[in-house]
Amino acid sequence: MNRLVAxxxxxxxxxxxxxxxxxxxxxxxxxxxxxxxxxxGQKVKLVVHNQDSSPEEFESHALNREKxxxxxxxxxIFIGPLSAGRYAFFGEFHDKTARGAxxxx
Amino acid sequence: MLGxxxxxxxxxxxxxxxxxxxxxxxxxxxxxxxxLTAGLGAGLGGSLLVALLTGQIAExxxxxxxxxxxxxxxxxxxxxxxxxxxxxxRHGMELAGNAKRMGRDVTSGTREMSALAAVVALAILREGxxxxxFLYGLLTGGEETVASVVGGGAIGLLxxxxxxxxxxxxxxxxxxxxxxxxxxxxxxxxxxAMASQAARFLVQADLLPSLAxxxxxxxxxxxxxxxxxxxxxxxxxxxxxxSGVQAAFYAATLVxxxxxxxxxxxxxxxxxxx
Numbered sequence: 352m353n354r355l356v357a358x359x360x361x362x363x364x365x366x367x368x369x370x371x372x373x374x375x376x377x378x379x380x381x382x383x384x385x386x387x388x389x390x391x392g393q394k395v396k397l398v399v400h401n402q403d404s405s406p407e408e409f410e411s412h413a414l415n416r417e418k419x420x421x422x423x424x425x426x427x428i429f430i431g432p433l434s435a436g437r438y439a440f441f442g443e444f445h446d447k448t449a450r451g452a453x454x455x456x
Numbered sequence: 457m458l459g460x461x462x463x464x465x466x467x468x469x470x471x472x473x474x475x476x477x478x479x480x481x482x483x484x485x486x487x488x489x490x491x492l493t494a495g496l497g498a499g500l501g502g503s504l505l506v507a508l509l510t511g512q513i514a515e516x517x518x519x520x521x522x523x524x525x526x527x528x529x530x531x532x533x534x535x536x537x538x539x540x541x542x543x544x545x546r547h548g549m550e551l552a553g554n555a556k557r558m559g560r561d562v563t564s565g566t567r568e569m570s571a572l573a574a575v576v577a578l579a580i581l582r583e584g585x586x587x588x589x590f591l592y593g594l595l596t597g598g599e600e601t602v603a604s605v606v607g608g609g610a611i612g613l614l615x616x617x618x619x620x621x622x623x624x625x626x627x628x629x630x631x632x633x634x635x636x637x638x639x640x641x642x643x644x645x646x647x648x649a650m651a652s653q654a655a656r657f658l659v660q661a662d663l664l665p666s667l668a669x670x671x672x673x674x675x676x677x678x679x680x681x682x683x684x685x686x687x688x689x690x691x692x693x694x695x696x697x698x699s700g701v702q703a704a705f706y707a708a709t710l711v712x713x714x715x716x717x718x719x720x721x722x723x724x725x726x727x728x729x730x
Contacts, residue, residue, distance in 0.1 A: 406590070412675070418523075424515070428660060433669075443463070444590050444593055
């Protein structure tokens with residue numbers, strides 16, 4: 352048992368929680384703000400609040416992320432550490448209007 | 457209408473390709489159609505339930521419920537596919553070689569079929585719940601009429617199903633000698649793809665380190681959003697920008713399942729049919 356605990360302690364499964372939190376809102380099928388600046392090289396927690404009455408899917412190919420967000424609820428998405436650059440994201444269910452980007456610098 | 461058709465097609469394509477492979481790989485197993493139908497029904501029913509509970513699932517485990525749920529489903533499906541390949545390494549030749557022998561192994565064949573029916577159900581569950589939510593959003597948003605949403609959804613679903621059927625029809629034309637290797641290889645890659653996607657959700661939930669994000673960027677060569685990119689994503693887990701831990705999960709699944717298949721093949725078997 353002790354050996355098991357020691358073994359588990361060696362596994363780097365729990366990485367430290369992100370320190371930077373960025374809030375985004377979805378309103379009328381648009382992201383607000385549509386552009387977010389984050390520091391490069393650091394893990395960031397995006398908190399997306401869907402204020403519409405219909406569900407949305409936060410999706411980004413550049414960031415390799417996807418998450419459904421129920422109406423009225425908040426979703427946390429961990430991203431990074433990112434190298435400097437622009438990373439587009441969109442709402443898959445309303446991709447004509449729901450567009451935005453993360454700029455890491 | 458077009459919007460509904462395109463999204464439903466994208467979601468249906470992934471599930472349909474998985475069902476096409478599973479249907480081809482199990483064509484010699486007893487009561488296949490009933491099992492696949494049961495998997496289909498369970499998946500559709502489960503989709504509606506998951507869609508209804510999306511908000512609650514997302515709030516579980518301090519906001520990472522959705523990631524844990526998706527990773528769990530993908531992990532379970534990958535495990536069942538892995539088990540199928542290991543089982544087939546032992547029994548597949550007998551099934552292909554002599555259909556009569558199959559009768560002796562009905563219990564084992566049933567267990568096998570139930571595992572693959574579960575894979576079908578899990579594939580539909582994941583894609584179906586998203587589709588249901590999307591269509592619900594369109595209907596309640598009042599941007600489109602009911603007829604246009606239902607019509608678009610039906611077109612998308614049919615096109616996706618057609619692609620899955622095309623894959624199946626292509627597969628069953630492969631000569632018997634090669635068929636077994638071809639389906640095993642595709643199922644092996646499918647299991648690895650699911651393991652890699654499960655890892656991606658665990659990174660998104662901050663439960664696994666990404667190791668490198670991205671490990672490489674092939675989006676200049678084949679974009680995730682292109683039709684061929686989506687096809688390869690569903691079949692072999694192609695991603696233009698995978699993280700390091702995804703590649704590690706992919707490779708580990710390949711190695712472990714291949715080792716399992718090899719071990720299971722060299723165990724003593726009943727004498728081959730004369």
